[in-house]
Amino acid sequence: MTAVRATVRTVLGDIPPDGLGVTDAHDHLFLRSPLLAGQELDDVAAARAELGAFRAAGGEAVVQWTPYGMGRRAAELPGVSRAAGVHVVCATGLHQAGHYAEETLAALRGRLAEVFVAELTKGIGTSGVRAGLVKVAGGFHALDAHARWTMTAAAEAHHATGAPVAVHLEQGTAAPDVLDLLCGALEVPPHRVILGHLNRFPDPVLHQQAARTGCWLAFDGPSRAQHATDWRMPEAVRALADAGFGGQLLLGGDTVTAGARSVNGGPGMPYLLRRVRPRLAAGLGEELTDRVLRENPARAFAVEWA
Template structure:
């Protein structure tokens, strides 16, 4: 049986509602100084704005050590009526102090499993997702270490693994490692940021494995990929992969929040949804926003 593990407890996949499959309520990294997502009131306002657009669920991909504020998530979920899924996992090495990483050597998989089964820190909030990250067109030693640990945690708990692909690259290398070497079933892997690397052939190759493909976040100016996304998503749907597509907002800085003048979480439903519906039809877009996330983030408890 599969259930989605939210910060308020397990819910059936069909109850997740219209879902932002990749976003952040709290996030902080030394690579983004002064742009931390650290305000609970701003997070509440963002969730409320998403709810006002018809949103029902948000999957926060913020992993270990990057300001998840897990203890604040249950109240925010209750107050706004939006289901929230929290993550364990580890981002790229550049986001962390070396001493923190050294302290995790030899026990990383155990940390992931503990946060999935017992809770994040003293919050009591159990993660429902393992988030890891690749590099630019390659997997370095840190990526391999974290992905192998994520695979071990998956095998122990049945939890899905979400992968930050740097600028959308390295998808096949990730699948070779997670699904080939480490034995994770492809339908338990979610590849993120594919909108940033609009290579249709690569997308179809990845989708053919059975993994989920996330198109998450409006383009930065130098990415210039938003206008390609409807055609990319339609091509995948036409090739029979409509049941493997996910959409998200990926708000990572304070300036990007809608309450601070950015697109934020509501943009996914306010602008992206109608744009895709015009290209793909309402029925498919509805399934991508509701049925697909329910399956992708369902935990097959062991």
């Protein structure tokens, strides 16, 4: 019998984990939401240029967390990836209810897990591009009915495929509730859960409580200047590494508006490597920083696909 090998599912096909390279573990090339009207990421040429700038800064892979119904433009992703020479992993999943029209959500009732599984295994729409993770979202210090619905569907999709489940923590909160639901009641293994935006709620006790479960800890959004907690991110990462959790850390840029792109004068994707990486290396050392950018995402997003 042939052994099943873990692979990372990119928009150009499955690759071995060690082929991923230096990775922005949470970002966006395309994104559209009524909550960000007028700030859409929907320009293909700009996406290609931004990915090229990330490549020029030393980047080799980007994980796009844009989920279902938020302008992923899956059909454009292979060309953008190929032109820039950067691996791209895209997501299925569902964000908070406020990002969708009610009729969109109504059409998904009773079939959400089925949609997630189809996008992971068959492809997104007619694009032929398969998603490599499921992205869902919690609420501010709590989980509402919508979050529980989407996370239940995400867990079903994980059990059917093995895909990791990445969670937007609203302002970095509700991690215990997310873990209780996903890893407790829904039995998703903690090493298949990625908690996003922990930098927005720099509580070292909460961070270590989450880390002890074995989940992934993503500090994703250092390029967003409106987050007053960003200056504490290196301190929080160092504390987790010192406590023995360096093997569970991920870093990302989370560029969500056109104005935040480097090609439009913002920090964008390159900021992660141009500014954040050397700052972390000064505190963590080059070896651990490189591990967080290379080895950790290779393990976090590698799946023995069912």
